[in-house]
Each structure stands twice: as C-alpha cells, then as structure tokens.
Amino acid sequence: xxxxxxxxxxxxxxxxVVHGVSLxxxxxxxxxxxxxxxxxxxxxxxxxxxxxxxxxxTLVLDGEPVRRWRHRAPRAQRTxxxxxxxxxxxxxxxxxxxxxxxxxxxxxxGRREEAxxxxxxxxxxxxxxxxxxxxxxxxxxxxxxxxxxLARALVLRPRWLICDEMTAMLDASTTAALVAAVEDYRAxxxxxLLAVGHDHTLLHRWCDRTVHWDDLSDAVAGEEGLVxxxxxxDGS
Amino acid sequence: xxxxxxxxxxxxxSVRFLMPGGRRVAAVTDAHFDVAAGECxxxxxxxxxxxxxxxxxxLGLLPANARTAGRALLGDLDLLxxxxxxxxxxxxxxxxxxxxxxxxxxxxxxxxVRSQTQETVSALTGVRGRAAVRAAARAAADRAAxxxxxxDRYPHELSGGLAQRAATALALVxxxxxxxxxxxxxxxxRALVDRTVDELRRHVDAPDAAGGTGRGLLMITHDxxxxxxxxxxxxxxxxxxxxxxxxxxxxxxxxxxxxxxxRGLLQALPDRAFAPVPGMPPELGDLPEGCAFAPxxxxxxxxxxxxxxTVGGLACHHPLPGDDGEAPSPTASSTEDIxx
Ligand code: SF4
Numbered sequence: 001x002x003x004x005x006x007x008x009x010x011x012x013x014x015x016x017v018v019h020g021v022s023l024x025x026x027x028x029x030x031x032x033x034x035x036x037x038x039x040x041x042x043x044x045x046x047x048x049x050x051x052x053x054x055x056x057x058t059l060v061l062d063g064e065p066v067r068r069w070r071h072r073a074p075r076a077q078r079t080x081x082x083x084x085x086x087x088x089x090x091x092x093x094x095x096x097x098x099x100x101x102x103x104x105x106x107x108x109x110g111r112r113e114e115a116x117x118x119x120x121x122x123x124x125x126x127x128x129x130x131x132x133x134x135x136x137x138x139x140x141x142x143x144x145x146x147x148x149x150l151a152r153a154l155v156l157r158p159r160w161l162i163c164d165e166m167t168a169m170l171d172a173s174t175t176a177a178l179v180a181a182v183e184d185y186r187a188x189x190x191x192x193l194l195a196v197g198h199d200h201t202l203l204h205r206w207c208d209r210t211v212h213w214d215d216l217s218d219a220v221a222g223e224e225g226l227v228x229x230x231x232x233x234d235g236s
Numbered sequence: 237x238x239x240x241x242x243x244x245x246x247x248x249x250s251v252r253f254l255m256p257g258g259r260r261v262a263a264v265t266d267a268h269f270d271v272a273a274g275e276c277x278x279x280x281x282x283x284x285x286x287x288x289x290x291x292x293x294x295l296g297l298l299p300a301n302a303r304t305a306g307r308a309l310l311g312d313l314d315l316l317x318x319x320x321x322x323x324x325x326x327x328x329x330x331x332x333x334x335x336x337x338x339x340x341x342x343x344x345x346x347x348x349v350r351s352q353t354q355e356t357v358s359a360l361t362g363v364r365g366r367a368a369v370r371a372a373a374r375a376a377a378d379r380a381a382x383x384x385x386x387x388d389r390y391p392h393e394l395s396g397g398l399a400q401r402a403a404t405a406l407a408l409v410x411x412x413x414x415x416x417x418x419x420x421x422x423x424x425x426r427a428l429v430d431r432t433v434d435e436l437r438r439h440v441d442a443p444d445a446a447g448g449t450g451r452g453l454l455m456i457t458h459d460x461x462x463x464x465x466x467x468x469x470x471x472x473x474x475x476x477x478x479x480x481x482x483x484x485x486x487x488x489x490x491x492x493x494x495x496x497x498x499r500g501l502l503q504a505l506p507d508r509a510f511a512p513v514p515g516m517p518p519e520l521g522d523l524p525e526g527c528a529f530a531p532x533x534x535x536x537x538x539x540x541x542x543x544x545x546t547v548g549g550l551a552c553h554h555p556l557p558g559d560d561g562e563a564p565s566p567t568a569s570s571t572e573d574i575x576x
Contacts, residue, residue, distance in 0.1 A: 037425045141283050169423065198425035
C-alpha cells in the first residue's frame with residue numbers, strides 16, 4: 001500500500017496548500033486524483049514521491065512510515081517510487097544526452113553497469129528511437145523528452161509510480177502512447193499508480209478509480225479542531 | 237467559408253531554416269488556406285509539425301536564418317514581403333492581434349495590467365488624453381471579461397485564467413481584423429480551456445468597430461477538444477504540410493476525418509480509441525520522399541512513395557470515404573510495400 005494519512009503540506013507553515021488529506025493506493029491499483037489547477041494536488045504528489053516533507057501527517061510505503069525525505073530518504077524507499085512531472089524541461093538536466101538522462105538513477109544508486117542493458121530496453125518501451133538517445137534535451141521535442149523522463153522514472157523498477165499531469169502539455173497521440181507505456185509496465189510488474197491531473201476523460205479512461213480533490217480532506221471534523229479551508233482554486 | 241471575403245489568404249507559404257553545415261529544415265511547405273471574417277480556423281497537429289513556425293511567419297517573427305516563399309495576404313498587404321517597419325507599425329496589434337501561448341511571459345512583469353493596457357491603447361489607437369485613454373483601457377479589459385478591480389495588479393498576482401484574459405485584452409485593443417491565437421490553452425485545466433475558447437469565439441462573432449461581420453480567428457493548437465469547441469473549419473498539419481482542410485462538424489462528427497493521420501489523431505483521444513498513432517513524426521530536416529506519413533500509415537501502398545497532390549483540401553492517395561458514416565477498416569498493407 002501507498003498510504004497518505006492526514007497529510008498537511010505547503011511552502012509556508014501558516015498557509016499550507018494541502019490540509020489533512022488522506023488517500024491510499026493498493027498494490028497494482030491505478031488511482032486518478034482529479035482537481036483544478038492550483039488546488040494543491042501537485043504538492044500532494046510531491047509528498048507521495050518523497051520529494052516534499054509534509055508539515056503534519058504520514059506517508060506509509062508498504063507498511064513502513066517514511067521518516068526522511070528527498071536525498072535523505074533511505075534508498076529502499078526512494079527507489080520504490082518513480083515520478084514523472086508535467087514539464088519535462090524543468091526536470092531534465094539540459095547537459096545530459098537522453099541515454100544518460102534515463103540512466104541517471106542507476107548511476108545515483110551505484111548500478112551503472114545495468115545501463116547498457118536497461119537503457120535500450122526502456123527506450124523501446126517508451127517509443128524512443130536509437131538516434132534520439134544521443135541527443136540533448138534542446139534537440140528533441142517536449143513529447144520526446146517526456147518519453148525519456150518516463151523511462152528514467154521506470155529504470156529502477158519502482159513498485160509505485162506517481163504521474164503528476166504527465167501529459168498536460170502533450171498532443172493526443174503522444175498522450176495515448178505514454179499512458180500505454182505506463183500500463184505495459186504496470187501489467188509486467190504489478191506496480192501501483194497515482195495519476196494526478198485535471199482531465200476527467202483521461203483519468204477515467206486510464207485509472208481503476210478516480211477521486212476528486214474536494215473529497216479527500218478529512219479534517220472537517222478533525223480532532224485537532226482544524227477547519228478545512230476551501231482549496232485554493234483558480235480565482236478567475 | 238465560401239462567399240465571404242477572406243481576412244487572410246495564404247497561398248503557397250513555405251518556410252525553410254538554413255542550418256549550419258548547409259542543412260535545410262522544411263518547417264512549412266506549400267500551405268494554402270483562407271480565414272474569413274466571423275470564422276475560426278483551427279490549425280492542429282503534433283508539437284514540432286510546423287504550426288507555430290507558420291504563426292511566426294505571419295507575424296514576421298521568424299529568426300534570421302529563415303527563408304520564406306509564397307504569399308500571405310491581409311487585404312492588399314503581403315505579410316511575407318512586408319518590412320519590419322510595416323510589420324511593427326501596422327501589422328502586429330493593428331491588423332493581427334496575437335493571443336499568446338504563455339500570457340504570463342507576454343505581459344511585462346513589473347507593470348500593472350492597467351498601465352500595459354493604457355500604453356497599448358496609446359500606441360495602437362487614436363485615443364488621446366489621460367481620461368480617454370483610461371476609459372478605453374477599461375473598455376478593452378471589459379471586452380476580454382477582465383475584472384476592473386484587478387487592473388492595478390501585476391501579472392504574477394493573477395491566476396492563469398486572468399493572465400490569459402489580460403493578454404487577450406491587449407490583443408483586442410487595436411480592433412485587428414485577424415486574431416491569431418498560438419496554443420492559447422496550454423497548461424490550463426479543462427474548465428479554463430472551455431472559458432478561454434468561448435471568449436475567443438465571442439470576439440470572432442462580435443461585430444468589429446465598423447459594425448462589420450466580426451473578426452477572423454486562426455487558432456493554433458494541439459488540443460483537439462478545444463478545436464472542436466470553437467472552430468468552424470479545421471486544418472491538419474503533418475510534417476510541415478497541410479494534409480486535410482475540413483469543415484469542423486464533419487471532421488469531429490460524421491463522416492469524420494478523411495486523412496489517415498487526422499483519423500489517427502482523433503482516435504488517440506481518451507474518449508475514442510485511446511490508441512496512439514504508431515511511431516513518431518519524421519524530422520523536418522530529414523523528410524522522406526513521397527508522403528511523409530507513410531511509415532506510420534495503415535493505408536500506405538506503393539503509390540505513396542510519390543507525394544500526394546492536394547485535392548479538395550485533402551493530400552492523400554487513399555483517403556477514407558467521406559459520404560457514409562462508417563469508416564472502412566484500413567487496408568492491412570504496411571510500409572514494406574512502399575519500399576519494395
Ligand atoms: S494512404 Fe498514402 S498518401 Fe495517404 S496518408 Fe497514407 S501513406 Fe500518405
């Protein structure tokens with residue numbers, strides 16, 4: 001299980017963007033989390049990916065509570081979760097060739113020797129051709145770079161995958177191709193998925209079940225006396 | 237739209253980029269289309285297909301290594317032949333209003349929406365005098381449904397939706413006969429996408445200053461749902477060429493797209509087959525002979541090794557039928573047949 005229990009998180013203590021949110025994903029399950037832009041769902045995704053320490057609440061990964069975050073998290077927990085973000089250009093080192101980008105987590109975990117086998121395997125799985133692997137991010141399209149970012153997220157064979165608006169910038173065909181690559185991986189490994197997004201049609205089609213952001217806060221009658229403020233919506 | 241005078245008439249537009257080492261990138265090849273007053277034409281295609289280059293060509297915003305051919309007539313003015321002075325003084329803002337892709341980047345960060353709108357009013361219209369400029373700026377904001385009590389905010393204080401409206405307000409100030417929207421909905425959630433394109437549609441339908449038939453809108457997008465919501469006609473671009481130009485109702489409805497690529501794009505939608513077009517688009521610097529879609533096309537045959545001519549808006553040797561509702565199952569021939 002990947003369990004988020006009463007998580008409160010944000011960037012300023014006094015103004016958290018996530019208030020007492022609970023959500024669980026069962027092994028092998030695909031859960032779609034729907035919500036409008038700016039509601040805090042991306043922050044929750046970062047907590048689930050061990051990238052953002054919550055102010056309160058717990059993340060429990062396969063029965064183990066997470067106590068340390070980011071690079072301080074124990075390797076076993078860090079490598080159990082793969083993550084893909086909305087904007088590949090913000091999450092890819094512009095100096096790396098795509099092949100090295102995909103192999104980055106292998107190098108970071110001392111498994112560099114697996115790269116010659118894993119990189120071509122994953123490139124094929126996400127639909128990247130061999131000549132693209134030698135290019136740097138500015139030499140490929142957003143869609144091609146996002147394919148590489150998905151391959152990077154899968155390279156350590158995570159049991160959990162977090163996709164935060166993975167396809168929001170992409171055309172319909174690339175979207176369908178990336179979702180198919182995620183589903184092939186999950187079918188082969190039994191990995192669970194938390195897909196965060198705003199597109200109902202997409203997440204309904206993709207996931208076993210979808211939950212809406214507004215239904216997740218459990219602090220309305222919380223013992224701590226928290227009152228759930230309405231999520232910050234796009235105020236236009 | 238037959239019978240109406242086009243606002244914009246594009247004839248044989250091509251754009252080549254000259255790269256170091258003598259390489260040439262064929263970003264746009266031989267594009268023909270019209271946009272009429274009161275009409276929205278959606279130009280759709282995958283990222284990197286050349287659609288944004290086409291927009292830049294119309295605005296005279298291509299980089300120095302670009303070479304263009306053909307004509308893009310806005311009334312009597314050929315946008316491709318116009319010099320920078322004409323483009324900046326009479327085209328951008330006055331004849332073509334640009335609704336940009338990332339409004340936050342388009343707005344000047346250190347100045348309020350009011351001051352930017354007023355400056356645009358002074359630059360683009362004959363309105364003079366403080367009070368009159370102020371009133372005209374307020375009216376422009378109002379037309380774009382930008383709330384008056386947010387006019388004194390800075391761009392970073394606006395939500396994505398409001399920043400988009402602020403940018404639209406600036407695009408409308410000059411009352412240009414042609415609006416050009418370049419991926420106006422990227423990164424917005426569905427509710428905001430709907431609102432943004434509905435507002436664009438309103439500006440298309442609203443009579444212009446002279447009480448005429450409204451503006452023409454060329455909307456460049458990869459968002460098929462947004463195109464379906466707003467467009468009268470659809471132009472599909474693949475590897476730098478327009479491969480299908482069709483009525484939006486028949487394209488999104490019955491009989492559906494007739495070019496195999498357009499069909500594949502629509503079938504990739506999650507409320508349709510959710511199946512990707514296999515493979516990836518070719519490099520614009522290294523296009524195959526003949527139909528560029530052939531390596532990915534389920535209908536390809538030996539004939540496709542020759543470039544298909546465009547007939548009735550359609551560039552394909554084996555288009556899907558256009559009269560009955562059901563598409564036949566594509567022939568099983570593959571790319572091997574072509575190269576054989
Ligand atoms: S049938 Fe031939 S011409 Fe038509 S899209 Fe396919 S490959 Fe191109």
